[in-house]
Amino acid sequence: MSDKTESPLHTVGFDARFPQQNQTKHCWQAYVDYHKCINIKGEDFAPCKVFWKTYSALCPVDWVEKWDEQRANGTFAGDVNP
Amino acid sequence: MLNLLNMINIIYNDVPTPYSCYFQDSATPNQEGILELHDNIMFYLFIILGLVSWMLFNIVRTYTKNPMAYKYIKHGQTIEILWTILPAVILLIIAFPSFILLYLCDEVISPAMTIKAIGYQWYWKYEYSDFINDNGETIEFESYVIPDDLLEEGQLRLLDTDTSIMVPVDTHIRFVVTAADVIHDFCIPSLGIKVDANPGRLNQVSALIQREGVFYGQCSELCGINHCAMPIKVEAVSLPKFLEWLNDQ
Numbered sequence: 001m002s003d004k005t006e007s008p009l010h011t012v013g014f015d016a017r018f019p020q021q022n023q024t025k026h027c028w029q030a031y032v033d034y035h036k037c038i039n040i041k042g043e044d045f046a047p048c049k050v051f052w053k054t055y056s057a058l059c060p061v062d063w064v065e066k067w068d069e070q071r072a073n074g075t076f077a078g079d080v081n082p
Numbered sequence: 083m084l085n086l087l088n089m090i091n092i093i094y095n096d097v098p099t100p101y102s103c104y105f106q107d108s109a110t111p112n113q114e115g116i117l118e119l120h121d122n123i124m125f126y127l128f129i130i131l132g133l134v135s136w137m138l139f140n141i142v143r144t145y146t147k148n149p150m151a152y153k154y155i156k157h158g159q160t161i162e163i164l165w166t167i168l169p170a171v172i173l174l175i176i177a178f179p180s181f182i183l184l185y186l187c188d189e190v191i192s193p194a195m196t197i198k199a200i201g202y203q204w205y206w207k208y209e210y211s212d213f214i215n216d217n218g219e220t221i222e223f224e225s226y227v228i229p230d231d232l233l234e235e236g237q238l239r240l241l242d243t244d245t246s247i248m249v250p251v252d253t254h255i256r257f258v259v260t261a262a263d264v265i266h267d268f269c270i271p272s273l274g275i276k277v278d279a280n281p282g283r284l285n286q287v288s289a290l291i292q293r294e295g296v297f298y299g300q301c302s303e304l305c306g307i308n309h310c311a312m313p314i315k316v317e318a319v320s321l322p323k324f325l326e327w328l329n330d331q
Contacts, residue, residue, distance in 0.1 A: 009253060010173075010306065011194060011256065021188055022284050022285060023286045024282070024283050024284045037151045057211050059284075060198055060209065061209055061220065
């Protein structure tokens with residue numbers, strides 16, 4: 001919670017790929033991109049963080065938990081392999 | 083003069099009142115626009131209603147020798163063109179400002195924070211996932227209605243909740259609305275928000291609250307037996323107070 005003092009409020013901005021009211025794909029794409037990104041570049045690769053911020057801001061926690069579980073079981077529908 | 087104006091303490095109406103027949107007071111530019119459009123359309127609507135009623139009344143009163151009711155008329159080219167074109171033009175004049183407003187309200191360009199509202203049978207769950215602590219946990223809490231027998235003096239029946247959405251004023255907020263079981267509807271009249279909460283879909287809507295206050299809303303899609311008992315309570319506070327609240331979470 002330390003970075004709150006410099007910029008207290010910050011969230012995902014407008015994305016031209018998802019201009020609609022429906023943001024389901026925005027959340028999904030960010031989740032898939034993040035895991036693809038860390039599978040290629042590793043957990044600590046900083047540019048992957050932007051996807052993480054996007055999906056954690058948009059996706060409900062329940063969805064993320066469900067997808068994490070599916071990835072662990074190998075039943076995840078998205079392509080996250082490098 | 084300015085001091086005098088400040089002395090007048092305006093009480094805003096942010097809750098439904100018995101027998102009220104107008105909107106609650108607006109707190110966002112979106113709702114301001116909606117009220118403006120409503121008032122404009124109603125103005126012309128009443129002119130048309132008056133004109134039509136006046137003509138009808140006159141025709142009923144003096145049917146014979148009334149220039150408006152020529153009883154042997156079978157075909158009138160001019161009048162037919164008029165009563166086709168004129169309503170079409172009126173509808174167009176209504177449609178354009180309406181579409182402009184609709185698409186303006188839809189835009190979520192540069193929000194400063196995101197709040198997720200998830201509808202359950204029968205309560206709301208809110209997540210502030212812009213703020214994540216070191217353990218990777220985010221702020222999430224459920225908001226239940228206060229039952230009738232636990233209401234305290236001054237609380238509103240079926241509107242007050244145990245926890246409320248805290249938001250800073252003058253900040254562009256994005257609400258991401260979804261549901262977990264059946265369709266709900268996230269609605270706050272004072273903020274001009276009404277968006278369906280569909281399971282498996284994320285709908286976004288924006289709000290820029292321009293004054294501090296407590297705003298109430300209710301689930302607006304029939305969602306089961308306790309549809310009436312899942313209200314939405316928004317507390318708009320100043321940014322420092324909001325950050326204080328955030329640190330307490």
